[in-house]
Amino acid sequence: MLSEPRSPRRWIRVACLSVRPPLSLLALLAVLASGPCASRPPPEALAATRDALSGLDEFGALLLGAGLPVEAIPQGRSVSPVQAERLRRHFGILPYLPQHYAPRCVADELLRYVERHGQGLSRWDLSRMVQEYRSLFLLRQDGFLAAALTGEPLRWVGPVEIRDDGAGAGEFEMGEFYTRADAESWRRAGSPNLDRL
Numbered sequence: 001m002l003s004e005p006r007s008p009r010r011w012i013r014v015a016c017l018s019v020r021p022p023l024s025l026l027a028l029l030a031v032l033a034s035g036p037c038a039s040r041p042p043p044e045a046l047a048a049t050r051d052a053l054s055g056l057d058e059f060g061a062l063l064l065g066a067g068l069p070v071e072a073i074p075q076g077r078s079v080s081p082v083q084a085e086r087l088r089r090h091f092g093i094l095p096y097l098p099q100h101y102a103p104r105c106v107a108d109e110l111l112r113y114v115e116r117h118g119q120g121l122s123r124w125d126l127s128r129m130v131q132e133y134r135s136l137f138l139l140r141q142d143g144f145l146a147a148a149l150t151g152e153p154l155r156w157v158g159p160v161e162i163r164d165d166g167a168g169a170g171e172f173e174m175g176e177f178y179t180r181a182d183a184e185s186w187r188r189a190g191s192p193n194l195d196r197l
Contacts, residue, residue, distance in 0.1 A: 034170035037053070058127035060109070065150060066107045067093065067100035078122045100149035101137040106130070106148050107174070113194050132192035140171040148177065161184055 056064065060073050072090055073084050088111050091104055110129055114121050136148040143160050144153035158169040169176045172186070179189040 002040060007173060023156050024112045056122055058130040060121055062103055062107050062149060063087070063112075065100070065103040067094055068107075076123075078113075078120040079114055079126060080120040081118060083114045085110040087111050088115075097140045097154070098140050098144070099146070099153075101140045101152045102146045102148045105138055106133050109191060111196075129192075129194055133177075136177045136189055136192075137180065137186075138177060139174050141167075141174070143169050145172065145178065 051154045056073075059079075063073050064070065068087070068090065072087070072088070073124070079087075088108060091108060096104060110126060113129075114126075130149065133148040137145045137154060138148055138159070139157065140146050140151075141160055143156050143158050145157055146153045157172055159175065160167050160169045165173075172178065177189045177191060178186045180186055
């Protein structure tokens with residue numbers, strides 16, 4: 001009588017089923033899996049970044065959106081004119097992506113205000129001032145009108161061209177704030193009057 005040919009797959013299955021780990025090994029694995037060693041989180045490489053982001057206010061979020069590294073965001077309850085000057089210098093040397101342009105313009109305007117003010121301004125006041133820009137838009141270098149606070153592009157208006165009095169695309173000028181009256185009409189808004197806040 002001929003014996004049935006045995007495939008390698010069947011041999012592997014038979015070998016796996018015939019090997020049984022000792023109960024003591026299974027018990028040891030169960031204890032290790034349920035013990036405090038298994039629940040301890042791994043060391044956190046980004047703990048400082050996470051901690052800095054957890055306490056972020058509106059002004060800090062604006063600086064982050066403008067491309068400022070987390071470790072350069074000022075800590076404390078106020079921003080002094082010296083800190084404002086340093087942050088503006090930081091922005092001057094940092095490369096940026098198109099989505100950083102609009103938040104960087106807003107941050108620069110607020111930081112110039114702190115410098116002109118001549119004394120420290122509380123983070124609460126700065127965060128309140130940030131809210132004045134929430135419905136404003138700026139023309140980016142890539143021809144998009146973008147939200148002033150987030151840099152999110154809303155509409156492409158055309159290629160930006162150099163002009164006698166600056167740069168712009170169509171009826172829009174770079175560095176000017178705009179607001180949307182309806183889906184198709186835009187008007188120049190100017191900068192918010194920060195002194196009235």
